[in-house]
Each structure stands twice: as structure tokens, then as C-alpha cells.
Amino acid sequence: MAIQPLTTQGLIVSCQAAPEDPLYGPEFMVRMALAAEQGGAIGIRCNGRDDIEAIKRAVSLPVIGLIKREIAGSDIYITPELEDVRAILEAGADIVALDLTNREDRYTKGKALIDYVHKAGSRVMADISTAEEALQAERMGVDYVSTTLSGYTPYSPQQEGPDLELIASLRGKLSVPLVAEGRIWSAEEAVAALAGGADYVVVGTAITRPQLVTQRFVNKIADFLSQTQTQARLIENKGG
Numbered sequence: 216m217a218i219q220p221l222t223t224q225g226l227i228v229s230c231q232a233a234p235e236d237p238l239y240g241p242e243f244m245v246r247m248a249l250a251a252e253q254g255g256a257i258g259i260r261c262n263g264r265d266d267i268e269a270i271k272r273a274v275s276l277p278v279i280g281l282i283k284r285e286i287a288g289s290d291i292y293i294t295p296e297l298e299d300v301r302a303i304l305e306a307g308a309d310i311v312a313l314d315l316t317n318r319e320d321r322y323t324k325g326k327a328l329i330d331y332v333h334k335a336g337s338r339v340m341a342d343i344s345t346a347e348e349a350l351q352a353e354r355m356g357v358d359y360v361s362t363t364l365s366g367y368t369p370y371s372p373q374q375e376g377p378d379l380e381l382i383a384s385l386r387g388k389l390s391v392p393l394v395a396e397g398r399i400w401s402a403e404e405a406v407a408a409l410a411g412g413a414d415y416v417v418v419g420t421a422i423t424r425p426q427l428v429t430q431r432f433v434n435k436i437a438d439f440l441s442q443t444q445t446q447a448r449l450i451e452n453k454g455g
């Protein structure tokens with residue numbers, strides 16, 4: 216099947232569940248991907264051979280595939296090895312996402328992985344955590360750069376929200392499309408990322424991990440209730 220690159224700017228929905236999530240498994244992730252397509256997403260990002268294969272069959276959107284896998288003694292877990300790239304391509308992904316941070320021997324290994332994907336006729340999305348890594352990834356010939364790993368390497372800013380500064384710092388500096396990804400929880404943040412210079416926005420947890428969305432509501436409500444109860448106690452004490 217011909218590969219589908221990303222075309223029009225817009226929202227990519229990351230449909231990924233961890234093994235401990237109630238929605239773990241391809242049947243649930245396919246439903247998430249179909250819901251994202253129905254809602255107007257322009258691409259799907261997903262993890263693992265079975266999910267990639269099932270989602271690619273079910274939706275007509277470009278699919279960005281990755282394999283998350285922990286290897287003892289290594290910090291690289293997004294598509295670490297050539298065997299992962301092969302599995303992603305066999306599963307039918309249009310674009311392969313891989314870690315291109317400045318860690319371990321990633322630039323040596325990364326070049327071979329990029330070449331392999333290109334020879335197979337597919338494209339590469341580099342997951343990076345800093346502007347230097349984004350520029351290095353572009354020099355290495357990737358097709359898209361994504362801010363996925365900002366906040367997940369020890370030397371990138373650790374923050375609650377998306378790394379809009381990283382996006383702003385790359386404005387006008389890349390010739391390949393820039394993807395804003397990581398901790399985007401609202402439509403306003405997605406628009407801010409696009410206004411700041413991103414071409415695409417990936418949203419995962421806020422759409423496809425309902426237990427974490429629920430927890431966010433629960434925590435905010437608990438904060439509110441504890442504050443109002445403290446206020447009520449203060450008023451009571453004053454009155455007494």
C-alpha cells in the first residue's frame with residue numbers, strides 16, 4: 216500500500232494505552248482511532264505492532280507508529296532498535312517515530328535507522344527534547360521533528376504544560392515540519408502551539424487515557440472542596 220504522508224495541518228491523536236490501563240489492547244485503540252477520525256483528526260500516532268496493524272486497517276488516516284520498549288541499561292525506549300523499526304514497517308505504519316535525543320550512541324544508530332526507513336519508502340518522525348536535537352535530527356535527514364521528549368530527558372525543562380518555548384525557539388529554523396507534542400491538555404494550548412510555529416499538534420493522554428482525564432477532574436474538584444471547607448471553617452471560627 217502506498218505510504219500516506221501528513222498533508223494538511225491539524226490535530227494528530229495519539230492512541231496509546233499502557234498495559235495497566237483499562238483500555239489496553241488493539242480493540243480499544245482501534246475504537247479510539249475511529250473516534251479521532253470521526254472527530255476530524257488528520258493523523259494517528261500509536262504504539263506496538265498489533266495496535267499499528269489494527270489501526271492502519273481501520274482508519275484511512277496516515278499512521279505514525281512507534282514501539283515503546285525498555286532495554287536494561289538504556290534510557291532509550293521509543294523505537295530503540297532496528298528490529299523495532301522493521302516491526303513498525305511490517306505493521307504498515309506510514310511514518311516511524313524514533314528517539315533522536317543526544318543520548319547514548321543515538322546519532323550513529325539513528326542514522327542507520329533513518330536510512331532503513333527511507334529505503335523502505337516510509338518517513339521518519341524524530342522525537343527530540345531540545346532545539347539542538349531538533350536541528351541535528353533535521354541534518355540527519357528526518358522528515359518531521361516532534362517535541363515529544365521535552366520534559367523526559369534530564370537536561371530538558373521539566374514542566375507541567377507543553378514546551379511552548381522550545382516551539383518558539385525553532386520558529387523559522389527548520390525546513391521540515393515541526394510537531395508539538397507532550398502535555399497538551401486543551402484546545403487553547405494546541406492553538407498556542409500552532410501560533411508559536413508548530414505545523415501539527417499531537418494530543419494523547421487528554422483524549423485517549425480516560426482514567427487520567429477523570430483523575431484530573433477529581434483532583435481539581437478535591438482542591439476546590441478542601442479550599443471551600445477551609446474557608447467555611449475560617450468563617451465559623453470568626454463567627455464564634
Ligand SMILES: CC(=O)N[C@H](C=O)[C@@H](O)[C@H](O)[C@H](O)COP(=O)(O)O
Pocket residue numbers: 229231281363364367396397398399417418419420421
Ligand atoms: C514521553 C513519551 O513517552 N511519549 C509517548 C510518545 O509516543 C506517549 O506516551 C505520549 O502519550 C505522547 O507523546 C503524547 O503526549 P501526551 O500524552 O502528553 O499528550
